[in-house]
Amino acid sequence: MRLVDLARNLPVVTRRTTALEAARRIAGDRLSALVVADETGRPAFVVPAVDVLGLLIPLYLREDTRLAGVLDEAAADELWSNADRRTVGELLDDDDVRVYDILTVDADATLVEVATLMAAQHTSIALLDGPEAAEEPLFITLPTVLDAALTARGMRGGQTA
Amino acid sequence: MTLQVIAGLVVFLGAYVLIATEKAPRATVALTGGALMVLLGATDEAGIFFSEHAGIDWHVIFLLLGMMMIVGILRQSGAFEFLAIWAAKRAKGRPFVVMAMLIVITAVLSAALDNVTTVLLIAPVTLLIADQLAVPVVPFLITQVMASNIGGAATLIGDPPNIIVASRANLTFVDFLVNMAPLVVLLMVVFLGLAWLLWGRKLSYDPERAARVMALNEREAIKDTRLLVTSVGVIGLVLLGFTLQGVTHLDPAVVALLGAGLLALLTRLEARKVVADVEWETLLFFAGLFVMVGGLVNLGVIEQLGKAATEAVGTNYAGAAVALLVGSAAISGIIDNIPYVATMAPLVAGLVAAGGVAAEPLWWALTIGADLGGNATAVGASANVVVLGIARRYGAPISFWEFTRYGLLVTAVTVAISVPYVLLRYF
Numbered sequence: 001m002r003l004v005d006l007a008r009n010l011p012v013v014t015r016r017t018t019a020l021e022a023a024r025r026i027a028g029d030r031l032s033a034l035v036v037a038d039e040t041g042r043p044a045f046v047v048p049a050v051d052v053l054g055l056l057i058p059l060y061l062r063e064d065t066r067l068a069g070v071l072d073e074a075a076a077d078e079l080w081s082n083a084d085r086r087t088v089g090e091l092l093d094d095d096d097v098r099v100y101d102i103l104t105v106d107a108d109a110t111l112v113e114v115a116t117l118m119a120a121q122h123t124s125i126a127l128l129d130g131p132e133a134a135e136e137p138l139f140i141t142l143p144t145v146l147d148a149a150l151t152a153r154g155m156r157g158g159q160t161a
Numbered sequence: 162m163t164l165q166v167i168a169g170l171v172v173f174l175g176a177y178v179l180i181a182t183e184k185a186p187r188a189t190v191a192l193t194g195g196a197l198m199v200l201l202g203a204t205d206e207a208g209i210f211f212s213e214h215a216g217i218d219w220h221v222i223f224l225l226l227g228m229m230m231i232v233g234i235l236r237q238s239g240a241f242e243f244l245a246i247w248a249a250k251r252a253k254g255r256p257f258v259v260m261a262m263l264i265v266i267t268a269v270l271s272a273a274l275d276n277v278t279t280v281l282l283i284a285p286v287t288l289l290i291a292d293q294l295a296v297p298v299v300p301f302l303i304t305q306v307m308a309s310n311i312g313g314a315a316t317l318i319g320d321p322p323n324i325i326v327a328s329r330a331n332l333t334f335v336d337f338l339v340n341m342a343p344l345v346v347l348l349m350v351v352f353l354g355l356a357w358l359l360w361g362r363k364l365s366y367d368p369e370r371a372a373r374v375m376a377l378n379e380r381e382a383i384k385d386t387r388l389l390v391t392s393v394g395v396i397g398l399v400l401l402g403f404t405l406q407g408v409t410h411l412d413p414a415v416v417a418l419l420g421a422g423l424l425a426l427l428t429r430l431e432a433r434k435v436v437a438d439v440e441w442e443t444l445l446f447f448a449g450l451f452v453m454v455g456g457l458v459n460l461g462v463i464e465q466l467g468k469a470a471t472e473a474v475g476t477n478y479a480g481a482a483v484a485l486l487v488g489s490a491a492i493s494g495i496i497d498n499i500p501y502v503a504t505m506a507p508l509v510a511g512l513v514a515a516g517g518v519a520a521e522p523l524w525w526a527l528t529i530g531a532d533l534g535g536n537a538t539a540v541g542a543s544a545n546v547v548v549l550g551i552a553r554r555y556g557a558p559i560s561f562w563e564f565t566r567y568g569l570l571v572t573a574v575t576v577a578i579s580v581p582y583v584l585l586r587y588f
Contacts (some may be wrong), residue, residue: 058292059555064285066239069381070246075293075373 003114004107006148007128007138012037015089019055022088026052033124035102035139036088043137046100046125047091054097055086102127105140111152115145165201169460172197173453181496183540188442191449191500198456208455214507215455217448220328220414221321225275225444227417228318231396232278233438234424238389241270242382245286250379254371256296257361260304261353263287267305268312268349272319272342273400276309276544278438284551293373298557300360303564304352306548307536307571311352314532315345317403317413321447322502322531327413329506330513330524334403334413340525344582348533348575355571388428395424450503458507467511474512478519479588481512482526483580489530490576494537494568502531522587529579537572539564 011025012035022034026049034052038044054062056079061068071079091097103126105114114126124142150156176194180187198204209216248266252258263283271279283305291298313319317327317337326332383389402409402416411419425435457463474481492501509527513520535542539549539561545568552559 058288060285060288060292064242066242066382066384067285067289069384070242070289070377070379072376072378074376 002107003105003109003111003128003140004138006144007140008144009136010035010125010139010141012043012137013088014041015087015092017088018084019052019086019088020083022052023056023083032142034088035125035127036092036099043102043127043139045092046102046123047088047097048124051091051097052088055088055091056080056083098122104129106130111145111149114140115149118142118145165203166460166462168201169198169203169456170462172201173457176453177496177500180500186442187497188446188449191446191453193449195449195452195456198453201456203456203460204452208459209452212455214510215458217451217455218325218328220412221324221451222444222447223414224318224324224417225321225447226439227414227419227421228275229278229439230421230435231392231399231417231424232274234388234421234428234430234435235392235396236278236282236438237385237430237434238392239382239384240389240393241282242286243379245283245290246374246377246379246382249290249374250377254294254374255366256294256364257357259290259294259374260301260356260361260364263290263301264304264308264353264356265349268308268315268345271309271312272315272345273396274318276306276313276320276542277547279309279313280306280544280548281551284548284555288555289377290374293377294370295367296364296370298555299552299559299563300356300364302548302552302557303559303567304356304360306542306544307568308349308352309544310532310535310542311345311348311575314529315342318417320532320535321499323528324413325499325502325506326524326528329510330521332524333406335407338404340586341528344529344579347582348578351574351578352571355574359567359570391427392424395420395427398423447499447503450500454503454507457504463507464511467508467515470508470512471515474516476516476519478516478523479584481520482522482583482587485509485523486526486530486580486583487576489527490534490537490572493531493534494541494572497540498531498535498542502527505531522583525587526583529583530576533572533575533579536568536575537565538568541568541572 010031011029013022013025014037025031026034031049033046033048035043036045036047058079092099100121100123103117103121103123105117105126105128107128107130118124118126126140128138128140147156172194176190179185179190199209204215244266245263248262249259252262267279267283270283284302287301287305288298291301310320314323315337317323317332317334323337327337399416399420402411402420403413406413406416421435489501489505505527509523512523535545539545539559545564549559549564
């Protein structure tokens with residue numbers, strides 16, 4: 001199986017993308033992480049979706065989770081409405097957020113190579129290097145890698161080894 | 162002066178500079194200083210572990226350990242969040258009344274708990290309330306840390322310097338309540354007035370935002386009612402145990418450890434959760450500090466300084482108390498008041514031994530000055546440093562000078578009130 005057959009387009013955001021827009025992308029594509037481009041527009045970083053969620057939830061709630069329960073609906077609505085004031089750039093600049101350099105894999109890499117690199121670098125998205133013809137960057141995601149690996153061995157849900 | 166004494170002084174002063182300038186972790190500095198004292202022959206294992214006056218003060222270490230364990234369990238109950246939101250609702254969301262309620266709560270909690278723990282626990286809920294009221298959070302955080310430093314002065318367990326003084330001077334929990342609490346109540350009334358003048362009158366009331374506070378459901382903060390009831394019950398017993406020290410003759414450290422053990426037993430929490438909030442680094446810092454000061458005691462430095470101080474003071478203990486109070490406040494504003502009091506305690510003990518009952522108020526002068534001086538600058542007390550860190554992380558930074566210009570004023574006023582209190586009460 002060729003990696004390019006497993007690859008797909010993913011939304012690529014920038015530093016200036018608001019937390020609200022980032023949240024929409026994550027929700028719309030059911031993403032576990034978000035690809036962030038550098039100044040040249042090239043995919044450069046991967047930010048876990050859970051850290052984007054952190055942009056929407058104030059730090060004081062994250063540090064004292066009991067307080068989340070005391071908020072009523074109106075207060076909760078205001079929390080979400082603040083999402084357009086925060087940007088992805090804040091995550092990139094936050095020392096407490098683990099931002100990963102994008103993992104780049106060759107188009108002819110094997111599935112186990114990609115899986116190994118993802119596990120070693122703790123990242124769930126890899127950028128496919130080439131094919132040159134592709135206009136948009138192509139990515140391999142962790143669920144795709146797992147799906148392909150399990151399917152090839154007849155170990156996917158409902159199947160037996 | 163022998164070479165050994167000179168070397169001991171160099172080690173001590175060098176460690177002091179490193180602690181004050183925060184060039185290295187304070188526990189590392191204190192332990193390294195202690196180790197150098199051992200290598201210099203200024204102290205040995207018998208002195209470190211078993212000497213009551215020149216070794217590690219186990220009363221202080223274990224009292225802190227016990228209270229850290231108790232607070233670590235209590236904080237999991239949601240009691241602090243409940244209390245703060247309940248108070249904000251009683252204030253009907255009026256910003257200055259909310260600020261005043263939180264000031265009083267912080268001061269009272271700080272009298273019973275460690276200051277750093279108190280401000281750490283009250284900060285997140287303060288952010289929540291300020292967010293709902295749409296008022297700046299910085300004045301709330303600054304007033305709370307100052308209230309914590311003032312309130313902590315009221316009891317034996319409220320501030321680490323008090324624990325050191327109590328242990329070295331054989332003062333009880335009740336002694337502190339009788340001598341310090343009346344002054345602290347007076348200072349808190351004045352501080353509330355200052356808080357209104359400096360911040361409160363500028364806070365505006367918005368009925369719509371106040372309604373947001375009234376809509377908060379504080380009961381949701383309590384996830385485990387049994388844990389709350391058990392924790393509060395055991396803390397009540399511990400405070401009773403402190404108060405009855407004169408009858409039971411149980412050292413506060415023993416009472417705190419018994420309380421922590423009872424609480425761990427009743428709540429059936431895993432051991433790692435019971436000790437999760439113990440600040441081991443702080444305990445090691447204290448241990449290293451005691452070894453360093455013990456080295457100076459063994460080298461005769463403290464005795465010499467004590468003699469010089471005794472000659473300088475003569476029988477003018479009133480003048481000495483004023484100088485000690487004001488001087489301690491000034492020094493504690495610049496350096497951590499814990500090493501300062503650890504160093505001064507044997508000196509004051511010498512003065513009290515020479516002067517008898519007439520010199521005993523010097524202990525209170527030292528305690529008041531060291532506790533109140535913590536408010537003077539942003540680095541005057543550990544709680545200040547912690548709150549500045551919290552504010553920065555929460556996106557509401559407080560600069561060193563912003564804190565210090567208010568801190569100097571509050572310290573000047575509180576010290577100015579404390580001087581006549583000491584003179585009128587004891588001389």
